[in-house]
Amino acid sequence: MELAGKVALVTGASRGIGRGIALGLAEAGASLVLTARDAKALDEIAGSIRANGGNALALAHDLREMNVAQAIVSRVAAEPGHLDILVNNAGTTKRGDFAALTDADWQDGFALKFFAHVRLARAAWPLLKARHGSLVTIGGTSGRKPTAGFTIGSSVNAACAALTKALADLGKRDGVQVNCIHPSLVDTDRQRGRIRAEMDRSGRPEAEVRAQFCREMGTTRFGTPQDVAALVGFIVSKRGSWLQGATIDLDGGEIPVL
Ligand SMILES: NC(=O)c1ccc[n+]([C@@H]2O[C@H](COP(=O)([O-])OP(=O)(O)OC[C@H]3O[C@@H](n4cnc5c(N)ncnc54)[C@H](OP(=O)(O)O)[C@@H]3O)[C@@H](O)[C@H]2O)c1
Numbered sequence: 172m173e174l175a176g177k178v179a180l181v182t183g184a185s186r187g188i189g190r191g192i193a194l195g196l197a198e199a200g201a202s203l204v205l206t207a208r209d210a211k212a213l214d215e216i217a218g219s220i221r222a223n224g225g226n227a228l229a230l231a232h233d234l235r236e237m238n239v240a241q242a243i244v245s246r247v248a249a250e251p252g253h254l255d256i257l258v259n260n261a262g263t264t265k266r267g268d269f270a271a272l273t274d275a276d277w278q279d280g281f282a283l284k285f286f287a288h289v290r291l292a293r294a295a296w297p298l299l300k301a302r303h304g305s306l307v308t309i310g311g312t313s314g315r316k317p318t319a320g321f322t323i324g325s326s327v328n329a330a331c332a333a334l335t336k337a338l339a340d341l342g343k344r345d346g347v348q349v350n351c352i353h354p355s356l357v358d359t360d361r362q363r364g365r366i367r368a369e370m371d372r373s374g375r376p377e378a379e380v381r382a383q384f385c386r387e388m389g390t391t392r393f394g395t396p397q398d399v400a401a402l403v404g405f406i407v408s409k410r411g412s413w414l415q416g417a418t419i420d421l422d423g424g425e426i427p428v429l
Contacts, residue, residue: 172200173408178251180204180243182234182291183261185212187359188309191396192258192403193227194220199404201256202226204247208233226251234261235282240290244298254298256407259288259331260309263361264324272323280323285330292338296347305348305407308335309399312353312422328353332418339416350406350414355422356384358393390423 179196183189185207197203197220205213205227213229220227230246232239247254262284265276292306299306313321314328335351342349356362362384369380385392402421405411420426 175200177201177255179256181258182206185209188396188399189260191400195400195404197225204228206230234287241294244294255302255304257295257306269322284327299347300345303346307403308351310351310353312355312425336416351418353420355390355425356393390425
């Protein structure tokens, strides 16, 4: 139980990668604070963590709202009273033709995946500093390999990596570890939605569409939330403590350059 006694706050914890990270950290002994909008899903995950002997608190909020980050951190400061790990994972950004994406699409994408991360990092920093804690951001390989069909996501993920470097510099002074993971395709609802849409459009079976996605992306296979959780678990453990300011491609070989 490498993370026994640690408290971890995970955003976007109701499903997908965030859920996987939360369960992975709980398995390693951390107490979890889970946040996302879907209260029912959060309660179910918190319940399953408790049923396995762990601690979990579910806080349902829309992270795009201005005061939410501070409200969550104030709640954590009151109970459980400290914070060791913050995983900024929540994010959804609209794909599509650049000309068709509106200001609202851009603002929405950045509101959740960038500004909410900034606000949470700022609000949680004193708690992380007090515990020599760790901040991990989930970006995405599009931040390193931007594409025409994913302009918002590419931009926001690159911004996440830049913020990671800047906060890692501050973290050297304050004793806070700051890193970022860029996953390639991960098998979550969002990718399953894209797979279903392509199956409907092309009439081809799921296995073929999945293989095509991986081929086009240049990755060996779809990753799993557990793949991402394992790397987060390593980074925040004693074994990963020399990592500072790193953005790690977790991508089955997608990124072909140094
Ligand atoms: N899946 C991939 O292939 C992939 C690849 C690279 C990077 N990523 C990144 O990994 C992260 C997680 O992706 P995922 O595939 O797990 O996504 P997902 O399945 O769509 O889950 C997104 C999570 O964010 C939460 N969320 C959405 N809007 C929110 C809001 N306004 N306020 C608070 N929480 C909100 C969702 O919960 P509620 O709906 O309950 O609010 C959910 O828990 C994202 O940052 C994504 O960009 C994913």
